[in-house]
Amino acid sequence: MTSKIFKSILSVAIAVLLASLVIITGVLYQYFGTMQESQLKDELSLAAKATQQLGESYLQNLDSDRYRLTWVDDDGTVIFDSHADAATMENHAGREEIREALVSGTGSSTRQSSTLTEQTIYEATRLEDGSVLRISVSRATALVLVFGMLQPIIIVLVIALLLSSWLANRMARRVVEPLNRLNLENPMENEAYEELSPLLHRIHAQHLEINSQMRELQHKQDEFDQITGNMKEALVLLDNTGRILSINTAARMLFGAGKACIGEDFLTIDRKHNMCLALQEAYVNEHAGFRDSKNGREYQFDLNRIDSDGNNHGMVILAFDITEQVNAEKHRREFTANVSHELKTPLQSIIGSAELMENGIVKEEDVPRFVGHIRQEASRLVYLIDDIIRLSQLDEGAEMPREDVSLKVIADEVCANLADAARLKGVSLEVTGDDGVVNGVRRLLYEIVYNLCDNAIKYNNPGGRVRVTVAGKPGEILLSVQDTGIGISPEHHDKVFERFYRVDKSHSKQSGGTGLGLSIVKHAVQYHHGKITVESEPNKGTTISVLFDTGA
Amino acid sequence: MRNRFDEQLFELNREIIEMGSMCEDAIASASKALSTGDMELAAKVCENGSAIDRMERDIEDRCMKLLLHQQPVARDLRLISAALKMITDMERIGDQAEDIAEIVTFLNGHTMEGMEMIEEMAHETIKMVTASVDAFVKKDIELAKKVIARDDVVDDYFSRVKCGIITLIAENHADGEFALDLLMIAKYLERIGDHATNIAGWVIYSMTGTHKEV
Numbered sequence: 001m002t003s004k005i006f007k008s009i010l011s012v013a014i015a016v017l018l019a020s021l022v023i024i025t026g027v028l029y030q031y032f033g034t035m036q037e038s039q040l041k042d043e044l045s046l047a048a049k050a051t052q053q054l055g056e057s058y059l060q061n062l063d064s065d066r067y068r069l070t071w072v073d074d075d076g077t078v079i080f081d082s083h084a085d086a087a088t089m090e091n092h093a094g095r096e097e098i099r100e101a102l103v104s105g106t107g108s109s110t111r112q113s114s115t116l117t118e119q120t121i122y123e124a125t126r127l128e129d130g131s132v133l134r135i136s137v138s139r140a141t142a143l144v145l146v147f148g149m150l151q152p153i154i155i156v157l158v159i160a161l162l163l164s165s166w167l168a169n170r171m172a173r174r175v176v177e178p179l180n181r182l183n184l185e186n187p188m189e190n191e192a193y194e195e196l197s198p199l200l201h202r203i204h205a206q207h208l209e210i211n212s213q214m215r216e217l218q219h220k221q222d223e224f225d226q227i228t229g230n231m232k233e234a235l236v237l238l239d240n241t242g243r244i245l246s247i248n249t250a251a252r253m254l255f256g257a258g259k260a261c262i263g264e265d266f267l268t269i270d271r272k273h274n275m276c277l278a279l280q281e282a283y284v285n286e287h288a289g290f291r292d293s294k295n296g297r298e299y300q301f302d303l304n305r306i307d308s309d310g311n312n313h314g315m316v317i318l319a320f321d322i323t324e325q326v327n328a329e330k331h332r333r334e335f336t337a338n339v340s341h342e343l344k345t346p347l348q349s350i351i352g353s354a355e356l357m358e359n360g361i362v363k364e365e366d367v368p369r370f371v372g373h374i375r376q377e378a379s380r381l382v383y384l385i386d387d388i389i390r391l392s393q394l395d396e397g398a399e400m401p402r403e404d405v406s407l408k409v410i411a412d413e414v415c416a417n418l419a420d421a422a423r424l425k426g427v428s429l430e431v432t433g434d435d436g437v438v439n440g441v442r443r444l445l446y447e448i449v450y451n452l453c454d455n456a457i458k459y460n461n462p463g464g465r466v467r468v469t470v471a472g473k474p475g476e477i478l479l480s481v482q483d484t485g486i487g488i489s490p491e492h493h494d495k496v497f498e499r500f501y502r503v504d505k506s507h508s509k510q511s512g513g514t515g516l517g518l519s520i521v522k523h524a525v526q527y528h529h530g531k532i533t534v535e536s537e538p539n540k541g542t543t544i545s546v547l548f549d550t551g552a
Numbered sequence: 553m554r555n556r557f558d559e560q561l562f563e564l565n566r567e568i569i570e571m572g573s574m575c576e577d578a579i580a581s582a583s584k585a586l587s588t589g590d591m592e593l594a595a596k597v598c599e600n601g602s603a604i605d606r607m608e609r610d611i612e613d614r615c616m617k618l619l620l621h622q623q624p625v626a627r628d629l630r631l632i633s634a635a636l637k638m639i640t641d642m643e644r645i646g647d648q649a650e651d652i653a654e655i656v657t658f659l660n661g662h663t664m665e666g667m668e669m670i671e672e673m674a675h676e677t678i679k680m681v682t683a684s685v686d687a688f689v690k691k692d693i694e695l696a697k698k699v700i701a702r703d704d705v706v707d708d709y710f711s712r713v714k715c716g717i718i719t720l721i722a723e724n725h726a727d728g729e730f731a732l733d734l735l736m737i738a739k740y741l742e743r744i745g746d747h748a749t750n751i752a753g754w755v756i757y758s759m760t761g762t763h764k765e766v
Contacts (some may be wrong), residue, residue, distance in 0.1 A: 209619060264570070265566050267570065271685070272577075273576075
């Protein structure tokens with residue numbers, strides 16, 4: 001800025017200086033030239049008169065340094081010259097002023113010297129005798145004058161230079177100072193040059209725009225945080241160098257990362273080898289996924305590369321908790337394997353008996369026994385299939401008609417149906433308690449009581465006791481089935497409700513159960529939003545209690 | 553220029569973490585192969601040994617380039633020189649895990665009593681390695697000090713395993729070779745513990761510039 005102002009000031013100064021120099025020199029030179037000419041003419045007329053009267057003697061006596069007088073004859077021969085020897089001078093008839101004077105009586109001319117440093121003005125007049133008297137004077141040319149003034153001009157120029165640089169500095173400072181003092185936070189409150197107001201307006205507008213954009217960004221960020229913060233899935237965003245850009249609450253919990261992890265390398269919160277490999281794979285193949293257990297739960301990790309315009313912008317890591325799913329899968333697999341096995345066992349037995357009879361190996365009197373065996377196994381198969389169908393119905397969770405049912409009535413019914421089995425085993429059956437009216441599915445409630453009692457009889461010792469108690473309390477009804485049987489050791493308590501789980505695997509055949517009874521009970525209880533608990537001690541007996549919430 | 557340097561340091565940091573993770577993986581797999589007699593797993597550990605060696609050379613190259621081109625000072629210089637030392641220890645851990653896996657393949661599923669203590673020892677050693685890498689990752693001096701203190705536990709395990717093996721040989725001459733293999737494994741585990749201690753020491757050095765007096 002300073003240098004620009006300096007340049008303009010200096011150029012103006014130099015231009016003005018040169019212009020005035022040219023004009024003044026031109027005008028003055030012209031003026032003095034005319035003055036000199038008229039003076040010369042006066043001088044010439046005086047000299048001409050004197051020469052006409054006195055002749056050559058006047059000229060010889062005339063002592064003049066300023067003027068040069070030349071007397072030329074009418075044929076051009078120089079008669080006298082005040083500055084040179086007339087005899088050596090050439091014929092002057094060709095000279096312009098002489099020729100003019102010979103013709104018209106007076107003549108004048110101006111000639112430059114060969115070096116251009118001098119200019120000679122000639123004036124000539126014709127005398128009465130026809131000869132011509134010429135007077136001349138020399139003066140310096142304008143160029144020489146200008147050269148002569150070079151030194152003062154340079155001094156003036158230097159002064160102009162210094163002055164303009166000082167002025168430029170000062171002006172720049174004075175122009176910039178208010179600009180530097182501008183308050184850009186509140187551009188409209190400044191009292192600066194009027195010329196600045198468009199700029200200030202623009203800054204103000206930009207301020208407003210930036211503020212609104214910031215707010216919008218903040219809003220979006222908050223929105224994003226809100227959404228990801230409430231997600232159950234863990235979400236981590238990485239930039240293209242693998243640094244964490246964003247991590248939601250679930251992911252923080254999953255990776256055990258603190259607040260300070262944003263901006264850190266993702267490997268600092270999870271450096272497991274399979275994660276490293278998956279990251280590398282995702283950077284190459286856009287997508288990678290793997291399953292891993294973390295903090296005792298199973299997770300499915302999905303990694304996706306974020307691309308835009310062919311550039312890699314980072315990575316999204318999403319982790320789902322698939323523990324339930326994995327467990328369900330495992331259960332399903334086990335269930336399928338168990339079902340196949342359980343279905344196959346009676347069938348093998350049937351096939352075996354049938355083959356023996358087919359080949360005539362069985363004696364006539366044994367045939368009823370074998371046929372009875374086949375019937376027994378076949379009905380076992382039917383029980384099993386019935387149980388499986390009931391379980392899968394419960395699994396599907398289809399709505400079944402509900403009604404008010406008395407648990408006591410059901411318990412009595414069950415005891416009547418199981419009386420034979422109990423008598424065979426030598427076990428006494430007993431039902432006590434209130435009516436215990438529950439709003440539920442009759443068939444399922446029957447199933448619960450039946451299976452519990454059936455187990456209580458089956459796993460009882462001869463001479464044992466089974467007591468079914470229905471106790472109604474405000475808001476809930478407790479059904480408990482207590483036996484004096486072989487009991488269940490504590491490590492099996494959780495597992496007895498699993499499908500096909502048997503505490504004593506070797507006795508399964510003997511007791512004739514399908515291994516699905518308690519599983520059905522559990523599901524039926526869940527269907528009624530009840531709670532089931534097991535209390536048992538080996539060789540002392542088992543109490544299984546079901547608590548129904550009547551909501552009243 | 554400085555930005556580029558920071559980027560390179562970041563990469564270095566990441567590679568060390570990766571290498572640490574590979575070592576953790578190697579020793580965990582080797583110990584699992586030992587307790588389950590899983591031959592395939594043992595063979596895999598042996599294969600991965602070369603990957604750890606490659607990683608060491610890569611990191612070494614990177615450190616040298618950083619030292620030459622950027623001429624780091626102070627903390628950065630300490631980090632790089634500590635990295636150079638750390639990867640040597642890590643590489644040794646990888647090698648020893650490989651050695652253990654190799655012995656496991658010789659054992660061929662052979663087990664005997666006295667193994668439980670070695671398994672416990674292996675478990676303790678794995679915890680040490682993990683903690684030392686964690687200390688580096690989190691730049692946690694306290695954790696590094698804990699790792700150094702934990703070395704005594706592993707040393708103690710070693711002497712107990714040794715005594716156990718001596719009685720084993722005294723009682724049952726036939727299993728002498730197996731007993732010696734077990735002793736080797738215990739020794740390797742003890743060495744891995746020492747390397748983990750070294751790594752923890754270098755973590756402390758890279759942050760404070762001083763070595764903890766052991």
